Amino acid sequence: MVLIRTPSDIQSSEITPESVYRERRRFMQAGLAMAGGLALGPQVLQAKTGAYGNLPRSPLSTDEELTELKDVTSYNNFYEFGTGKADPAENAHTLKPSPWSISVEGECAKPGTYTLEDILKPHALEERIYRLRCVEGWSMVIPWVGFSLGDLLKRFEPTGNAKYVEFVTLEDKEQMPGQRWPILRWPYVEGLRMDEAMHPLTIMAVGLYGDVLPNQNGAPIRLVVPWKYGFKSGKSIVKIRFVEQQPVSSWMRSAPSEYGFYSNVNPEVDHPRWSQRTERRIGDFIKRKTLMFNGYADQVASLYSGMDLRKNY
């Protein structure tokens, strides 16, 4: 993939050594692309030759410039494979994404164990280009391959007692060696309120960049909630539980003063140890302002009307 942007809005005071390096590389790539006679647009997708090439693009997609595939797959948070950003790409080869099944439990009429094939069969996959913003202050734009979580959950016929949904990642020390250390409470758990889970923006992703999910990105199936900090988007899901009580996520359990249940992107509320006003888009060298609900406020702010977002962080 080749991406070109003219850095006309860059102030020299904001240039850091790393960014100088990155931009120089971009200009070299631009030069090579022009020499090759390629047409250059604001968002240039790499050729889609993978398992999910040529899927329709959802109108819910952003048209922002994509983060390069190599960054999407080598700068990850997946603590089951280590806490360094490069660790998941290096270590996640021990994960076996096939065969895979998901156990559906709790407040629903159709609990059971469903194979990944059962899960996927009735759903039309599409490309959803979403921002993912991490609470650590970086963000990416990723062309996910996925389908609506709400459509999936409806198939299990949740009862009136289902107020929340819990998502549980695989627990297996052989496949996920990082689970030998108590860095987080294993298995990794995330949760959504039912209306958040049913929102049309919320997806289960099974691929990115037109191909199956790389292990380090949460193969074979993960949650993506684009208006929340990335840490709400649990990876390698093996259990979906409909529950009446608000679930306790692994991050809430490990640092309750830093990570709440809601985890909405909110530039007005600082993390206890750092500001949340700006973010660095991976591949860029100047920081940008972080947008409320990660730029999805028009679609999701109403879910939280009347709530104090300082208390419900």
Ligand code: MTE
């Ligand atoms: N899911 C599991 N099981 N384990 C994790 O450590 N990290 C979260 C989230 N899902 C995490 C997880 C965090 S902090 C982020 S920012 C995103 O995954 C990162 O997703 P990516 O590596 O695909 O960009």
